[in-house]
Amino acid sequence: MLVEDDIEISEMVKTHMMKEGFKVIQAYDGESALQSFSKGAIDLILLDLMLPKANGMDFLQVVRKQSTIPVLIMSAKDSEADKAIGLGLGADDYITKPFSMVELTARVKAAIRRATNYSKSVEKDVKTIIHIGQLTIDLENYLVTKENKEIKLTSKEFQILKMFMCSPNRVFTKAQIYQFVWHEDYYGDENVINVHMRRLREKIEEDPSHPKYIKTIWGIGYKLGEF
Incomplete structure (x- = not known):
């Protein structure tokens, strides 16, 4: 179009x-x-x-x-x-x-x-399983593993990770993340996003201070790292 x-x-x-x-x-x-x-x-x-x-x-x-x-x-x-x-x-x-x-x-x-x-x-991975780096997300069974070890995520953390892994080339703003995960309009409360992003990084990153999976795009938002 x-x-x-x-x-x-x-x-x-x-x-x-x-x-x-x-x-x-x-x-x-x-x-x-x-x-x-x-x-x-x-x-x-x-x-x-x-x-x-x-x-x-x-x-x-x-x-x-x-x-x-x-x-x-x-x-x-x-x-x-x-x-x-x-x-x-x-x-x-x-x-x-x-x-x-x-x-x-x-x-x-x-x-x-x-x-x-x-x-x-994605079709090759039975449409519900996505592999990026050492992470694997099973969308059907709500399961995330890293190097074959299960990572326990909350519902919101899972939805955030799912959003990034399903759109690996896309940059998401905080407003888009909030609307996708919470299904509500975003009014600028960055603390909610920041807390969930920090907890998710602590679970999936080797070094949360220098993340490889979820990268910060300063002034814009976040995107999945390249592997």
């Missing part, structure tokens, strides 16, 4: 992507993008941030509450802060306008390839 309010840019990208073999659904504002997204059958979203009716950031937050579909932001905003916010809200990649069609195509294909390969790896 291509969400872009500039008709000229939208048509240019659509034409090129169709030549590359993609089927393209176009949306020109945030509201129509939400309607198209709700119908499903989308493999990737190309998203402009400056949209009428509902902006790109708001649309992205709605998408991330429902799906881990790859989202690639296309924006004229090129500051590090804008990129950090976009990626922090759950975008998989960020490309600055103006961009070349060759680069855009390469990034789209790479994002779809990563998503497809991750899905296959």
Whole structure:
């Protein structure tokens, strides 16, 4: 799905992507993008941030509450802060306008390839068991082990770890973690998140002061470490 309010840019990208073999659904504002997204059958979203009716950031937050579909932001905003916010809200990649069609195509294909390969790896592990580093999480039996030794986690700790291990390439803000685990709106009470994150790290990390599994992305949130 291509969400872009500039008709000229939208048509240019659509034409090129169709030549590359993609089927393209176009949306020109945030509201129509939400309607198209709700119908499903989308493999990737190309998203402009400056949209009428509902902006790109708001649309992205709605998408991330429902799906881990790859989202690639296309924006004229090129500051590090804008990129950090976009990626922090759950975008998989960020490309600055103006961009070349060759680069855009390469990034789209790479994002779809990563998503497809991750899905296959989960299917290979009977869809309910995920291995990352020395950690294994069994989603069906609510079991976490490290080097074949069971780690006792609380329900909230399990849900936090599950969130990271199911989306290994994604950065989560504290608000997103709170909404995912507690299913409530976040009002800035960092202490709740901090306490649970510290306890979880104490159980899964060799050195909680220098974590390898759940890394802090300063000013944004947290993400799973790379193994």
